Amino acid sequence: MCLIFYSMATQILCWLSLLVLLTAQASGKNNTINKSPIVQSTVEWSGFNVQLMLHINRRQLEVTCSDKPDFQFLENLQNLPSFKFEELAYQNCPLPVGNQSLVDLLSALLDRTELSSIRRLFFVDNAKLSNHVTLGPHLFADLPKLQLLSMKNSSRMPLDNPQLFKYLRSVTWLDLREGDGGSRNSKVLLHPLTQLTTLELTENELTTLPTGLITDLPSLGSLTLYHNKLERIEQFADLPNLTSLDLTYNELVTLQEDVFDRLPNLTQLFLNSNKLTSLPSGLLKRNTKLMVFRADNQHGSGLVLGDELFAGLTMLEDVSVSNCKLTTMSEGLFTAASKLTKLDLSDNKLQSLPENLLRHSSNLKELYLQNNELMHKLPDTLLQSATQLRILNLGHNKLTTLSQYLLKSQHSLEELHLEYNQLYMIDRDAFVSQALSLKMLNLSHNQVALHENGRDVFYLDGKTYYISRTPFYILARLTVLDLSYNAIVKIFKDFKGFMGSLRSLDLSHNLITNVSYANFPFLSPNIQQVNLLSNQITQYDLGNNPVYPTCMPCNILLADNLLKMDDFVYKSGRCAHDNDP
Template sequence: MSNKARRMLVLLLIILKEAGPTAACSSSCSWSPHCSRIDSCTWCDCSSRGLTSVPQDLPTNITYLNLRGNSITTLNQSDFLRYRSLTRLDIHTNRISMIHNKTFRNLTSLITLWLNNNQLTSLPADIFVGLGNLEDLDLASNNIHSIEAGTFIHTTKLRRLELQNNNISTITADTFGNLLQLQMLKLSHNNINTFPLEALSNLNISSLSELTLDNNQLETLPLMAYDILASISTVNIDNNPWQCDCRMAPFKQKMNGSYEFEDQIRCDGPANVRWQYLRNVNPEDLICEKTTPVYSTPSTKHTGPTAACSSSCSSDCDCSSRGLTSVPQDLPTDITTLLLYNNTITILSQSDFSRYRSLTWLDLRSNQISIIHNKTFHGLTSLGGLHLSDNHLTTLPTDIFEGLGNLWDLRLSSNQLTSLAADIFVGLGNLQYLYLYSNQLTSLELYLHFNQLTSLPAGIFVGLGNLEELRLYRNDIHSIEAGTFNDTTKLRTLDLQNNNISTITADILGNLLQLQTLKLSHNNINTFPVEALSNLNISALSELRLYSNQLETLPVMAYDILASISTVNIDNNPWQCDCRMAPFKQRMNGSYPFEDQIRCAGPANLTGQYLRDVNPEDLISLLVPRLLPRLNQQMQLLVAAAAKDAAAGPQVTVQENVDELVDNQSQTAAAPGADSPHHYEPLRNPSSQQQHTYTSLMPYGSQGN
C-alpha cells in the first residue's frame, strides 16, 4: 500500500471515531459497539449535552436512555410516551424540580430509574403510577422534604430505594406499606427526628438487608427498634444526636454486644454521659431532666426542676427551659456545668460569667442570642465545652475565644453567621469538635457542612493541631489546595461528601497519618486517587466512601488499597467494564465486599452486570469496535483497494473483521499520558516521522480471534 493510501485510511478511521458521540443521541442512536446487527441495539446516550427537555427524535424501541448531566427542569406526561420499551432511565444530575402526574405511566417495563442529584422538593402520590416492574429507584441528593401517602403504592417490586441527602423529617407509617420486596433502604443525611418504627414494621423485615439512618436528628430509640435493627444485616445509625436519658433505658436493657449498630450510639447528651457510648453507660445514669421519667426502675435517678437551678444546686446546675432572659447570678460560684439551653436570652455581656470561673461545660443552645460582647468568656480557662448553636448570631467578636485554651468542643451551628475572622480560632490548640453547619458562611472556608463553600485554601486550618473530626459535606467545594490539611495531623474523620470535587491530588492528604474515616461520596471524582491514598497510613484507615462519583475504571494498585480497608463503598459509579479493568478483574477472588459493588454502566453489552461475573474475554476495548459498524461502502472499497496494492509497498495485514490494522514493519505509538502499555490513541496532527510509524489503533493481540 502506498504511504498516501495508508494515511488516508488512518485519517478516515480517526474521522469516524470523532463522529461517534453525536450519533449516540439521534434517530440512529440505537447503534451499539457490541451488537451483531445495528438494528438490534437499543441504547441511547444523550448525557451532558445541555438538553433542556427530553429529545423526541430517538428510536421508539430503545431500552436504555441516558440523560444525565443535562439542564432539564421539568418532566411532562408526553416526554416518554414514545419510549415504552425502556428498562433503564437515567436522568440524574439535571435541574428537575417538577415531575407532572403520571409522567412514567407508560413505562411498564422500566426496571431502574435514576433521579438523584436534582431539585425535587416533594413526591406526590401518583408520581410513580405505571412502574409496576421498577426494582431500583434513586432519589438521593434532592431537596425532598415530604412524601405523600401512597407514593410507592404502585412500585410493588422495588428492591432498592435511595432517599439519602434530602430534607425529610418524618417517615409516616404508610410511606413504605406496599414495598414487601424491599432489600435496601437509604435514609441517611436527612432531618428525621423519630425512628420510623411503624413504617419499618410494615415492610417485610426478613427481606430488608440494608438500612441507613446515619446523620439524621434521631435522639432516642424505642424498645421495638432493637428487634428490627437486629433483623437487618447492614445497619448504619451513626452520627445522630442521641440523648442517653431514661427514654433509652429499655433499649439499653436489650443490648448484649451482638450487633454492630450497638457500637454506633454515641451520646450527645445529657451532660453527665456526653460522648460516651450507650453500650458503656451505667443504667443508673440514664436519667431524665423532668420530674416524671419516661422509663422508671427502682434504681433510676430523678432530678428536681427547682433545686437544679438555685443557690443550692450542686456542681451541675440545670437552668434549661425556664424562660430566662439573662444569665442567673445567684448560683454557686464553684459550679462546673451550667445548662442554659431553651431559654430566651438575647445578649451575653462581659459580666455574665465572671463569677463562674470553674466552668468546664456551658450550654447556651436554643436561645435568641444575637449579640455577644467582647471578652464575654474571658477567665473561663477551664472551659471544655461551649454550645452556642440554634441562636441568632450573625457575627462573633474577634477575641471571643481568647484564653479558652482547654476548649475541645465548640458548637456554633444553626446560626446566621456570614463570616469569621481569619484568626478567630488561634489559641484553641485542644479543639477536637467544631460544628459550624447551617450558617450562611461564604467568606471563610472552614469545617462547615450545609454551607456554600467553593474552595479550601492552604492555610485555613492553621492552629487546629488537635482537631479529630472535620465535616465539610454539603458545600460546593470544587478545589482543595495542596497543604490544606498540613496542620491537622491528628485528624481521624474527614467528611467531604456532597461537593463538586473532581480530583484528589497526590499531596492533599499527605499529612493525615492518623486518618481513620475518609468520606468522598457524591462528588465528581473521575479518577481513583491511588497516589493520595498511598500517602496515607492505610493500616489506620478503616472506612473509605467513594460511591456516587464519576469513576469509570480502577487501576490494579487500587485492589490492594481497598482490600486493606475494612469498610469500603465504591457503589453507584459509571463503571466501564472494558480492557482497562482487566488487570483489576484478574485480582478479584470474591474475598471482599467491594467486589460486589462494581456494576457495569458500559459497554452496552455488559450494562447492568457486575464485574465479578463478567468473562475476562468480554473486557474488550471500545476504540475499534466503535468504528467498525460505521465503516460505509466507501471505507470497504478503500480497504479492498489497499489490499490489492499490498504488493507495491510494505505489507499490511487486514483482519477479516477489520478489528485492527497492523503494519508488520512498523511500531505502534503510545498515547502521551497513557497509564499502561496497552492504552493507545490515534495521534492528532502526526509529525512526518510519526506518519510512517503509527498504524495501529489497538495494542496487538487485543482483537478478537
C-alpha cells in the first residue's frame, strides 16, 4: 500500500493504490484460487473523487465518479499510475463537451495509447452529470479498435445526430438498452455500423419499430427487442445475415404473414410473452433455416396455429408453444419437419391430438404434453414414427387408458410421466418395448388397482383377464417406479421378482392392508426404499424369516397406517447374498 500527497494551492490530491493479491494457504498441498486480482486507486480533491478499479485478468478498467470532476487539473501531474486494459467502464461520470473526445478527456488521467486501443466500452448512468450535452461523432474519435459499445440507460442522451457513430467502423456489438423509445433517435443512426452483428434494443418502451432504423445493416446477426411495448410490426427490411430475433415480452396481437419474409437466414425466433391470438400458416414459409421457435406464455384470448405453420421447415429442431390456451392442432402442422427433436405443447387446453401429427418426427427425443385436457386415450399411431423418443410427459391430463400400441415403437424411452391422470386400464403389454430402456415411470395420482372382484387382473386390448401379472414385470432397467395415490391393494410379486435395477418403489397412499417379510426381498441389489406411507396396513411381520437370494430395501416407510408401533421405518440395507461376517 502506498500513500502519496501533492500540494496544489488549497487542493490536496491523494493517490491511494491498493493491490490485492490472492494467496492460498494449505498444509502439505498446492491450492489454486482462480479469482481476478484487482488494482484500486482513488483520486480525491476538494468536493469530488474519481475511483479507478482494474480487473487484471479481464483487463477491465472501471472509472467511477461521485461528482463532476475537471480532468484538466491532472494534466501536469507526474507519477500517475499506469494501467493496461482492453475494456473501459465509464460510470456516473460526465461526458465530454464541445469537440472533445472521450480519449481527449481521459488522457489527462490515463495513457492515451491504452485508451485508443480499447475494444469494449461501457457508458453507465452518465446522463445525470451530462445535462444539455449534445452527443456528436467526436465523442468516439480515436477509438479505431472498438468492437463493443454499451450505452445502456441512454434515455436522457438524445441519439439524434445521424453521424454519431461514423468513426465506429469496427463495432460489432451495440447495446442501447433502457432508452427513451426511439423518439429522439436518428433514423439513420446505425447506418455507419457496417460491421454490426449484434443489436440490443431491450426495454426501450418502443411501441412501433422505427422505420429505417434497422435497415442497411448487412452484417447484423442478432436483434433483441425484448421487453418493449410493440403492438404491431411491419415487414422487416432486408437483413440477409440475421440469425436470431427476440421479440419476447411485447404486446403483439397479430403478425402479418410476410413480416419475416426478408430474413432468409433466421435460425432462432422468440415470440414469448405477447398477446398473440393467431400465427398464420405462411408466417415462416421463407425462413427455411429456422431451428428454434419459441412462443410460450401468450396472454391473449387463445392462440390458433396455422394449419401448416411449421410444414416444410426441414431444419427445425426445437418448438415450444406452452401456456397459450391452444385447443386444437392441425394434422399437417409439422409436415416434413423431420429434424424436430424437442416439442413442448404443455399447459394448454388440448383435449385430443391428430393421429398423424408426428408422422414425420422420426428424430423427436423430447415431447411435453403435460397440463392439458387430453381425454380417455391417445391415438395408437400418434408416436409411431417417433422411434427415438427419450422423454414423454403426459402428466396432469384426463387419460383413462394406456393401450399396448401407443408406446410400441419407443425402444429408447427413458422417462415417462403419467401422473395426475385418471388411468385405471393399463394394457399388460403397454411397456414391452421399453424393457431395456425405461428408467423412470411416474403413475402417481391415478386410479390404478390391477385388482377387481377380489382377484388380480391384467388388461389386454381392453379386455380383463384374471391372472397375477402386472404391466411392469418386464422393465429390467427401471430405477424409479411411483404408484402413489392409486388404488393398489397389495405388493405384487412383479415389483420385487423381475425389476433388477429398481431403487425406489413408491406405494404410498394406496389401499394395502398387510405386509410381511415375503413382500420385500427384491431381485434388485440396489433397492433403497419402499414407501408404504398412508395405506391401511394393520399388521406386518418382518422377523425370523428364511433367507432369500435377494435384497431387502434399506428403508421401508410405514408411517400414517393403522399400525400400533413406535418405529414406522424399517431399516435393513442388507442383501441375503452378502458374505460380510
